[in-house]
Amino acid sequence: MAERRLLVLFGSQTGTAQDTAERIGREAKRRHLRCRVEALDSCDVANLIHEPLVVFVCATTGQGDPPDNMKMFWRFLFRKNLPAGSLCQLDYAVLGLGDSSYPKFNFVAKKLHKRLLQLGANPLLPVALGDDQHDLGPDAVVDPWLTALWDKILALYPLPPGLEIISPDVRLPPKYTLHYLPEDSPHPDSDLLQPTAPRAAPCELHPFAARVVSNQRVTAQSHFQDVRLIEFDIAGSGITFSAGDVVMVQPQNCPEDVQQFCQLLCLEPHRRFVLEPTEPGTSLPPLLPQPCTIQYLVTHYLDISCVPRRSFFELLAFFSTNELEREKLQEFSSAQGQEELYSYCNRPRRTTLEAMWDFPHTTCAIPADYLLDLIPRIRPRAFSIASSMLADPERMQILVAVVRYKTRLSKPRRGLCSTWLASLNPEQGDVRVPLWVKKGGMKFPADPATPVIMIGPGTGVAPFRAAIQERVALGRRGNCLFFGCRHKSKDFYCQTEWEELVTKGLLTLFTAFSRDQEEKVYVQHRIRENGRLVWELLSSGNAHVYLAG
Incomplete structure (x- = not known):
C-alpha cells in the first residue's frame, strides 16, 4: 500500500496562510496521514520529485508578489531549465489567499498552479481562491474546498483497516511538551540580545541588537499624531543598505500585558522550561532559547496583542470547563459563526489577551503545553529606512507614526511595534532593538543625471x-x-x-x-x-x- 504521507507547504506574509496550512496539518492527523507543515523556503525544492502528495497554501502580497518565505522557491520553480515532466509523480492542490480589491487577486496561487501543470504535476482539484473581501472571509472558499480535498485524498489513500477519522471532538496532542526545570537548577546568564559581531549579515533568525541612540518626537505636542525619528547605532553589525531598503524590527509585548497574561493563566514568569517536540522530526521554534523562561516566551514570542483567528477559539473550546463559555467558543469556531466572530474580533480589533479576559474559566484551564499551538509568534514589522549610509555609515534612522485609534471598545487600540519603539528611552541606559535589513522594492536611478x-x-x-x-x-x-x-x-x-x-x-x-x-x-x-x-x-x-x- 502506498505510503500515506502529505506535505503542506505555505507562503505566508502576515500569518493567515500559515494558520490555514496548520489547520490542514491538523485535519491530516485526524485522517492518520503522516504530515509535515513547512514554509516553502524551509523545504528543499529538489526533493519535491520524491513527494507523492503536496498541498500548497499561498498568499499574494504587494503587486502580485510572493511572500518573503517563498521567494527562493519561486525563483527555483520558474527556472527555464526545469524539464517539462519533472513533477509527473506529484499529486497536488493549490489554495490561494488574497484580496479581490487588488488587481492581481491571488496572482501567486494562479501562477503556481499553472507552473506545476507545466512541470507535469497532477492537480487533485481546481485552484481555490480565498478572498478577504467575502463576508465570511477566505473560509467561505476554504471550508468547502477542504471537504472536497479530503474526499480526493481518502480515495487515493484509504484509511488503514480498523482506523477511523479522529472525531473533531477529540483534542489532538500539542506540538511541543513544556518541561519545567527544577527551581534550583543552575542557569547560565544568557541574554539573546547580546550585541555580537555577526558571522554574516543579520537576518530574521540572527537579528542585530542595535543600540537606540535617540528617540525624538517630530510632531508638536499639541498634534494628534505622535511621530518619532529614531536613530540606531549599527556599528560593527555588518549591515549595509541603500535608499529604498527596509529595516525589519522584532517588537515585544509591553510589561503590563505580559504580567496580566501570566496572572490570567496562573503562570510563574521566572520559571524555566525546555521544549520537547511531541513527534520526532519536528524542529524546535528557532527564535526561542533553550532553556527559556515563561517571561521571555510571553514577552518576546507569543503575539498576545494580535487579533485572534478562528483556530484560536477552536482549540480554546477543548479546554473549557464552563458550558456557557464552551458553547460560545464552539460557535466562533464553526463555519456558521464566522460573521459573529468577525463582529467580536476583527471589527473592533480585539486582542488575544482581551479575548482571554472574556473567557476567564477557560483561560485559567489552558495547559502550558498548548501555548505555542494557541498563540502565533510575534511577527517582525517593516519600516522604510529614512537615512543614508553615505551620510553616516554607522547610523540608521526610521520615521515611525505611533499607531493609536478608537474602536467601539473602551480602550484605544495601539500598534504593538510603534508603541514599543516610542516607549524606548535611550537616556535610561543601554536600550536595544533586534533588527535586520531587507532589500526594498524602490530602486533609484544609477545615472547621476536622471532627475x-x-x-x-x-x-x-x-x-x-x-x-x-x-x-x-x-x-x-x-x-x-x-x-x-x-x-x-x-x-x-x-x-x-x-x-x-x-x-x-x-x-x-x-x-x-x-x-x-x-x-x-x-x-x-x-x-x-x-x-x-x-x-x-x-x-x-x-x-x-x-x-x-
Whole structure:
C-alpha cells in the first residue's frame, strides 16, 4: 500500500496562510496521514520529485508578489531549465489567499498552479481562491474546498483497516511538551540580545541588537499624531543598505500585558522550561532559547496583542470547563459563526489577551503545553529606512507614526511595534532593538543625471529622505520633492533639513499643508499647479517618479 504521507507547504506574509496550512496539518492527523507543515523556503525544492502528495497554501502580497518565505522557491520553480515532466509523480492542490480589491487577486496561487501543470504535476482539484473581501472571509472558499480535498485524498489513500477519522471532538496532542526545570537548577546568564559581531549579515533568525541612540518626537505636542525619528547605532553589525531598503524590527509585548497574561493563566514568569517536540522530526521554534523562561516566551514570542483567528477559539473550546463559555467558543469556531466572530474580533480589533479576559474559566484551564499551538509568534514589522549610509555609515534612522485609534471598545487600540519603539528611552541606559535589513522594492536611478520626482505625504517621505541624503552626498541635483501634511507648524517633518537643501540649490521642494487654510490642499494640487515643471522633467529629463505613503 502506498505510503500515506502529505506535505503542506505555505507562503505566508502576515500569518493567515500559515494558520490555514496548520489547520490542514491538523485535519491530516485526524485522517492518520503522516504530515509535515513547512514554509516553502524551509523545504528543499529538489526533493519535491520524491513527494507523492503536496498541498500548497499561498498568499499574494504587494503587486502580485510572493511572500518573503517563498521567494527562493519561486525563483527555483520558474527556472527555464526545469524539464517539462519533472513533477509527473506529484499529486497536488493549490489554495490561494488574497484580496479581490487588488488587481492581481491571488496572482501567486494562479501562477503556481499553472507552473506545476507545466512541470507535469497532477492537480487533485481546481485552484481555490480565498478572498478577504467575502463576508465570511477566505473560509467561505476554504471550508468547502477542504471537504472536497479530503474526499480526493481518502480515495487515493484509504484509511488503514480498523482506523477511523479522529472525531473533531477529540483534542489532538500539542506540538511541543513544556518541561519545567527544577527551581534550583543552575542557569547560565544568557541574554539573546547580546550585541555580537555577526558571522554574516543579520537576518530574521540572527537579528542585530542595535543600540537606540535617540528617540525624538517630530510632531508638536499639541498634534494628534505622535511621530518619532529614531536613530540606531549599527556599528560593527555588518549591515549595509541603500535608499529604498527596509529595516525589519522584532517588537515585544509591553510589561503590563505580559504580567496580566501570566496572572490570567496562573503562570510563574521566572520559571524555566525546555521544549520537547511531541513527534520526532519536528524542529524546535528557532527564535526561542533553550532553556527559556515563561517571561521571555510571553514577552518576546507569543503575539498576545494580535487579533485572534478562528483556530484560536477552536482549540480554546477543548479546554473549557464552563458550558456557557464552551458553547460560545464552539460557535466562533464553526463555519456558521464566522460573521459573529468577525463582529467580536476583527471589527473592533480585539486582542488575544482581551479575548482571554472574556473567557476567564477557560483561560485559567489552558495547559502550558498548548501555548505555542494557541498563540502565533510575534511577527517582525517593516519600516522604510529614512537615512543614508553615505551620510553616516554607522547610523540608521526610521520615521515611525505611533499607531493609536478608537474602536467601539473602551480602550484605544495601539500598534504593538510603534508603541514599543516610542516607549524606548535611550537616556535610561543601554536600550536595544533586534533588527535586520531587507532589500526594498524602490530602486533609484544609477545615472547621476536622471532627475527624480518624489511624492511623499506624511511618513511616506521616509524613503525619500534616504534617497535625497544619498543623492546629495553623490553630488546629484535634480531632486524634486512634493511633501504633504496637515499643518506647517505641527507635522512638517525634517523642515529645517529640507529648507537648508533648498537654500543650497540641492532640492526643489513643494509643500501642501492641508489644514492651514479653509480649502484643503493636497500634494496632487501642488503637482497640478507645477505641471509644466513636472512635464519638463519627464519629457526632456527622463525623470523617474516615486510615490510613497
